[in-house]
Amino acid sequence: MNAVIAHYTAACTQKDIDNVIIEYTSLVKRIAYHVSIKLPPSVRLDDLIQAGMIGLLEAARNYDVSQGASFETYAGIRIRGAILDEIRRNDWAPRSVHRKARQVTEAIRKVENREGREARDHEVAKELGLSLDKYHRLLQDAGSYQVLSLDEFRENEDVNLPTTSLKDPSGILQNENFQSALVETIENLPERERLIMSLYYVEDLNLLEIGKVLGVSESRVSQIHGQAVLRLRARLRQWLS
Template sequence: MEQKAEDELWQQYRKTKDIKIRDTFIRQYAPLVKYVAGKVAVGMPSNVEFDDLVGFGTFGLLDAIEKFDPEKNVKFKTYAVVRIRGAIFDELRSTDWVPRSVRQQAREVEDAISTLEGKLGRPATDQEVASEMGINEEEFQHITMKISGASIISIHEVWYSGDENDKVSIADSIESPSSLNPEVIAERDEIKRVIVEAISELPENEKKILVLYYFEDLTLKEIGLVLGVTESRVSQLHTKAIMRLRARLKNSRKGIV
């Protein structure tokens, strides 16, 4: 479908909510759901079925179609990818598919990074984090591989402005904030500023991985080829980057409240 024709359809759908138009968009963007599900499936344990991820993602596509605003300077595909990925991760979290032991280890790594970087004012090295946790660096590397092997953590799990019911995501930054009061808007803007600043201060390889994965839309395997490292190493570095961002947000949250 040509862009001009699609733009006209979006305008029409916004006015009429015509089911036939909605079904046209569903058919057109169904392959996008499989693409995003395929990216999320990388590194998932064997008990997570690809078809289930596609099913979760379809709910995200439907949500995106209902909430998309063609007046904003954002392409639907860009908006939909965020919604689809978010729906998949929301469902995975709700089914609590990550083993409790792995979740606990992830929390311990995050807490150690938060404590260290709060003191140091800079990214902590692997050796420093391992020392803070009372383990050697080899054990630390093993833990991060275990965490990354069980979960590719989405950006949706990074941008929290409090608890699970009050979070800020890329999707929130695309949507109109008109329904929020000024205090909430100001707080969310501050959290986004903290995230951008935290990303800029990440070690170079971790920063590159976030940019290539979330914004250039490369797979972990493709990123590995770009950086000259293995796919599992990319997964590990991705997890470390997310842990640093969560830890930084946790520290900064104290100053925002």
């Protein structure tokens, strides 16, 4: 298949494009579905598939066999990137959720700076002037819209791609430093948060499956996941501001 792809990147015809669409539509649907199960019900799978098809077409037109990656690997990255771009562009999260997420992030940062250790649920709730119950509900709301936070940093993982950023050594250094900081910060999360992040983003389990593994409810997993992501944002503030 790479030989065919190499041919039409040099002389791309409509027939070539049609063949690629037929061959890789299942890949688009698989990636779109995988992303959709981590999103609120208001996000339509068909919209994600359409975005993914655009990513597939871009991959077909831009694939360079000399870069060493297989077309399927390259296309998968482009498809996923196009889907994430579509989600970011539409931003299904209500403004109130963004505002509350920022408030939690800031509260976590303040508590951890003051105490010199990881912030606990009841401490963050107190910092926000909320009961523990209300804080957990807030985490659940915010967490459902935070699922892309780590996915965004996996788009270019494990493959060398021809991008404009490769022409900017300082950009590469900054990205590598951020990746190192992200990995270190994840490793320093509280044990349960770290485990949930691993099961969710590495093992690709959904919240219900993680709940069964840990013996807790799906809603509790959502709360812990939300707090983990917001804790990461608080600790990586210098990179994300």
